[in-house]
Amino acid sequence: MTSGPGRPDRMKYVLFDVDGTLIDAVSNQRRVWETWAERYGLDADEVYRVALRTRPMETFAQVAADRDPSECLALLHDLEDEDVRSGVYTAFHGASELLHGLPPGAWALVTSNYEHRVRGRFERTGLPVPEVIVDAAAVEEGKPSPVPYLQAAARLGALPADCLVIEDAPSGVRSGIRAGMTVWGVNAAAAVEGVHRHFASLREAVPHILAWTSGPRGSAAV
Template sequence: MTSEPARPGRTKYVLFDVDGTLIDAMSNQRRVWGTWAQRYGLDADEVYQVALRTRPMETFAQVAADQDPRECLAALHELEDEDVRSGVYAAFDGALDLLQGLPRGSWALVTSNYEHRVRGRFLRTGLPVPSVIVDAAAVEEGKPSPVPYLQAAARLGASPESCLVIEDAPSGVRSGLSAGMTVWGVNGAVAVEGVHRHFDSLRQAVPHILAFASGPHGNAAA
């Protein structure tokens, strides 16, 4: 299902990260990177720890500097695409209620992954798909640059100060903050540095996100 374009006069918008925020993909990511590491004779746990902190090309430079990074990336993409087709995915508790409860045209996805994978995962988990998805191919600078979130706001016709970013990772939080947006963190026992509010789970955040999106009033950072 695809949501409709933004309605005239909307004043509040919500921009979501995907992996770790709406979709629980940690075990999938670990499995993909583990298989990739085996192909290159590398320690899977060590590779995954680097991959958690860096983008793929930076990961390859650290753990497989003697390999062609383009071949490394092609192998990773092959494994990720296969995982979308055959892996087991789950949406975080509250994700479906939240996305179905948001006003149409009031939200977007901002992901470091690729749109076709996001659509595949949303199809597998039954989540609705918005009209705006900003993926890795849509921007030259990924998170923690503000560019991805600024592009999403522009495509929604929203000002940065009217946007609420929902994130789980430090790079995404920095991206939203540097874009001049309100940023809330979810799905972590400890708050990511800089967030305006933190919730241990997405489910906890659902009523607050819906309240933010329902109208122009209220203090998002409270």
């Protein structure tokens, strides 16, 4: 719960992206798309290059325009579900310490993936699961729309100004900024345009995130 407007003791919240931010899933995503491409006799490198910058349906339209998009999506979902069951996942260094160190009810996950896959990956990596997960099925507009982050804040009972977004990708950064939240970038050599603060790794950001949750409101963008 938040305190009254303008009070300095309002609770602060942290909203996390998942893939690329808390969990390193790059090799898994590449393997899934390579297998998908092989099933259709397509060039795996080209498919993955397109998939990195577009949503699945847009990827299908570019690389497999002659195929039924619903069939393409069904195969992709089957491959992703199998990868959650059998793939090897790694949490970024510092993720467990960070999530276990946050106050209960003070953080959420905001992902373009689906909740059952997130739960499967967290179970495989030993990460705690929060009460609030906003996934692809929860919103009609995904990142870079502000809707996913605004929904997470609403479900936590938080004001956007009291939320810190942790992201690794440009679309997620734009989503958080458009939601009126403070956005910190992690796990990239260079800062994503628009972030209020940049860290080369999640591990580097951990003490600052924990300090932010207990510090005076309004200090996040320093």
